[in-house]
Amino acid sequence: MSLLWRYIAGRVVIGTLWVLVVLVTLLGFFFLIEELNHVGEGRYTASDALVYVLLTLPRYTYEIFPIAALIGSLVGLGSLATHSELSAMRAAGFSLARIVSAVLATGALMVLAVSLLGEVLAPITEQYGQQMRAEKRSRQITMKTEYGFWARDGSAFINIRKILPGSRLQQIYIFEFAMDSNALTVATHAGYAEYRDDHWVLRDIDQTLFLEDRVETRHMAQATWASMVDPGLLSFVTLDPNLLPSWGLYRYVKFMRENGQSATRFEVAFWSKVLTPFVTLAMLFLSVPFVFGSLRTVGIGQRVFVGVMVGGGFYLLTRISSYMSLVYGLDPLLTSALPGVLMLALAFWLSRGVH
Numbered sequence: 001m002s003l004l005w006r007y008i009a010g011r012v013v014i015g016t017l018w019v020l021v022v023l024v025t026l027l028g029f030f031f032l033i034e035e036l037n038h039v040g041e042g043r044y045t046a047s048d049a050l051v052y053v054l055l056t057l058p059r060y061t062y063e064i065f066p067i068a069a070l071i072g073s074l075v076g077l078g079s080l081a082t083h084s085e086l087s088a089m090r091a092a093g094f095s096l097a098r099i100v101s102a103v104l105a106t107g108a109l110m111v112l113a114v115s116l117l118g119e120v121l122a123p124i125t126e127q128y129g130q131q132m133r134a135e136k137r138s139r140q141i142t143m144k145t146e147y148g149f150w151a152r153d154g155s156a157f158i159n160i161r162k163i164l165p166g167s168r169l170q171q172i173y174i175f176e177f178a179m180d181s182n183a184l185t186v187a188t189h190a191g192y193a194e195y196r197d198d199h200w201v202l203r204d205i206d207q208t209l210f211l212e213d214r215v216e217t218r219h220m221a222q223a224t225w226a227s228m229v230d231p232g233l234l235s236f237v238t239l240d241p242n243l244l245p246s247w248g249l250y251r252y253v254k255f256m257r258e259n260g261q262s263a264t265r266f267e268v269a270f271w272s273k274v275l276t277p278f279v280t281l282a283m284l285f286l287s288v289p290f291v292f293g294s295l296r297t298v299g300i301g302q303r304v305f306v307g308v309m310v311g312g313g314f315y316l317l318t319r320i321s322s323y324m325s326l327v328y329g330l331d332p333l334l335t336s337a338l339p340g341v342l343m344l345a346l347a348f349w350l351s352r353g354v355h
Contacts, residue, residue: 004094009106016072027060028053044136055129062118066280071307073287081291100288107284111277119245126243155179169193200225241269268322271336279340289350
């Protein structure tokens with residue numbers, strides 16, 4: 001590795017880290033303002049809101065890294081172009097191809113580090129943050145285990161084996177205890193539950209009553225469940241594609257397909273995560289023709305502006321392509337790869353005038 005190679009790599013890394021810190025700080029600030037609106041709900045305090053926001057930042061760092069890499073590379077390489085250092089390097093025999101390889105190799109190392117953050121740390125921290133936030137706001141004690149979701153509701157303990165999107169539950173067990181003696185008084189099993197009009201409705205109910213001198217059983221087709229369990233409390237255990245690592249998404253997509261269920265939402269999230277490293281490298285490659293072309297002599301402010309505009313356009317295109325897959329049933333791999341392919345095509349097109 002030559003001295004010039006390390007010099008270029010250092011500038012790209014410093015520029016990317018600087019931009020990443022700024023973007024993550026801004027995101028954290030806006031999310032904190034939004035989260036402070038929930039302070040006072042249950043036991044949720046301002047410090048809880050701050051902790052929750054901090055726990056979600058690893059995921060957002062991973063998601064915005066391609067944009068940060070583009071802007072950071074524009075800033076780092078742009079500073080070299082402004083001081084004619086890139087021109088001096090090329091005059092000394094350091095070719096454009098070697099400059100591009102230095103940028104891309106540096107990007108690959110940064111992608112590896114950020115992928116560890118996004119795939120290993122972020123799912124753990126965000127799931128913990130979601131659970132902490134839900135418990136503090138609902139004033140309920142909850143626990144997620146391999147046997148389902150457990151919650152305490154007054155003198156009753158609730159076990160929910162399966163939580164579905166849209167405030168729907170399957171296989172619900174409710175154990176009610178006497179307040180004075182802690183003796184089990186009622187055991188209820190419901191096959192299905194749905195939250196409607198601010199209350200729960202249980203269906204296919206089998207109930208056992210433990211009386212002083214006997215035990216009675218009964219079956220009911222439907223009954224209202226006067227429970228304090230908030231549907232929002234259950235949301236953190238409902239599978240959210242953004243909270244799963246890529247290997248977890250792959251397993252879940254396979255499970256959904258084997259059971260004949262639609263997994264498009266999870267497939268889009270899976271391919272987005274898999275393609276993030278390639279999209280980041282495409283963004284870094286895109287920065288090179290910008291710096292050697294129209295942005296060679298402009299100031300740092302203009303470079304940041306161009307990077308923000310291109311990054312913002314990329315983000316909008318990513319969202320639009322994801323919705324197209326969900327709404328029109330397009331191939332998730334195609335729609336996930338489309339934004340990155342377009343950025344790469346733009347980079348090659350702009351590179352035609354760079355010598």
